[in-house]
Amino acid sequence: MEQMRQQWLHGFLDLCLLSLLAERRDYGRGLAERLAAAGFDEVPGGTLYPSLLRLEKQGLVRTEWEPSTSGPRRKYYELTSEGRDAVVERTQGWEGFRAAMDAVTAFEWASTGERSS
């Protein structure tokens, strides 16, 4: 089950990161913690950082190094204007997708007469 959830998240990780950054700029570890807090399983660094790199290469995110209070410098990620456009567009796409998923899975629940609220 956990592996399947990992695969699902892999498809949406970019959108999650963009959305979190739309809320506020953050650094890698911070984003990982927020994902965990939202209810996702732990995202390994080997998956998280390549996604961030991809967003940076696509121009959706810009990065900045800041000297951090606890010693080593820290890399902060921030949305660009293209990134903001992408969040809007992809969230719309996600909402359509989610509606379709809900319709299909809800149907199955109804037919077996079982539904957890």
Next chain:
Amino acid sequence: MTSSQEWGAQLTTHLIEAGVEAEEAHKLAGDFLAEAQDAGQDPVGLYGPAMAYASTIAQTIRTATAAIAPLDRVRGPVVLRLSRVTKRYRRRTVLRGVDLTLRGGEVAAVVGANGSGKSTLLNICAGATRATSGTVERAPRVGYAPQQHGVSPLLTAAEHFRLFGAVHGMNGRKSLAIGTHLSQQLGWRPRPDVIAAHLSGGTQQKLNVVLSELNRPDLILLDEPYQGFDQDSYLDFWDQVFKWRDAGAGVLVVTHLLHDLERVDHLLELPRVDES
């Protein structure tokens, strides 16, 4: 050297081998080490082994810089037309009445069991073999990657680029530059002192593929060019096929793998033709 630095050095090496520019490879390694340090974790614990991570990163860079939205495809003029092509060897009919019209900006896959005449068809398209009957028309600028023996085992990659470049009328420096650039797109950095015989099977095939696109032909003919490719290279190859397509070339790929064929425009299935 600490284990972090060692991880960083390995990462840099493998990134460069996978085609990333040295300067960027060093920068990336430094950045990743710094982020690991900030997170208070060992790089290998945070990212995984350096070599696998390098492979992921290199692929991410390659695919990220491709266009995000697919371009509206323009179907160009016909670059290859086969009409009722038949090939007979003595008593054996290898191909019977094959038809295909391939335009620039399209991909055709030719599939069939072993012995169904796929390679023969490719050779007929190239002009290396004459069809017994039927007509073959094709654009003059063609790239051709036969399955075997298309490269010289005793020559280095650079020498291949120069040789093929000379046939296309390019001078040595230009052909070397183009060849190296095209190799990087497949995640490979050719070494100057390694002859083709000493390359791994997958890398030899990458050389094969690069040579077929050296002069940016209008029609590219490839015969099962990914034997020996690992999964990443196989995906890179198909990315390359679609890049060629998007740039306006017609691509014909002979394959016996039925995976990933939803995105091709023409699927030509050759039946196993029995001896007549």
Next chain:
Amino acid sequence: MTLLTVAVTSLRELSRRRVALLFVFVLPLVFYLVRIDVPWQALRFLALGVGWAIATLALFSHVAARRLDQRLSVIGASPTALFFGRQLAIISTGLVVAGIYFVLVAVTQDVPRLPAVALLLVTTVLIAAPLGAVVSLVVPRELEGALALLSIMALQLLVDPDGTAAKLLPLWSTRELSAYAIEPVGATYLHQGLAHFAITLVVCILIAWAASILRLRPVRLDAPDEYQDATPLNTHDAGPDGANGRLRV
């Protein structure tokens, strides 16, 4: 120019076949030493050794390059450039061998007409290269080709040189020229040797050249009608070549 690039590339390929090159250098020496007691024979055998070695080198070189040459001709290389390029590489190698052995002969033997020795070795090389190519094109497999060459060389050694049959063999001129070099014979030997050489050379080259064109020339395929009427597509980045193609990729 394609021909020169093919020549240079073939030379590089040849230089990496160490064992073959060793054979090419050592075989004539063996032939020479076997007959060292009879100067005229020694010289002739030396020439035959050089000829056989270079012809075998040419045979294997052309056979090994067949598929690559086919690929190159499909993408537009002229079979003539491919053929003569490879020949140039083989002849260059042969001339180096000839040069070395010329020095050897000059040092080890007291030869009345030394320049004739040079002539002998050079003409042998010039025949051997296309001869090997002819065999490779007629018998396109290495083993069978090598056996064919072996047969020719064996005949060359065994057939009575004075008979008419001998004149049909490609290296008959070696006998005439080596005689001219060693013995105080008249210029007829020289002239006959050179005449035979010239004819053999021309015949071998023509046959090999024609055969390679026949084998390599790709089927002529016309472009589809629509292709010829096409207007060039715009490119995203400027293509690297300046060649005129109808369709720019």
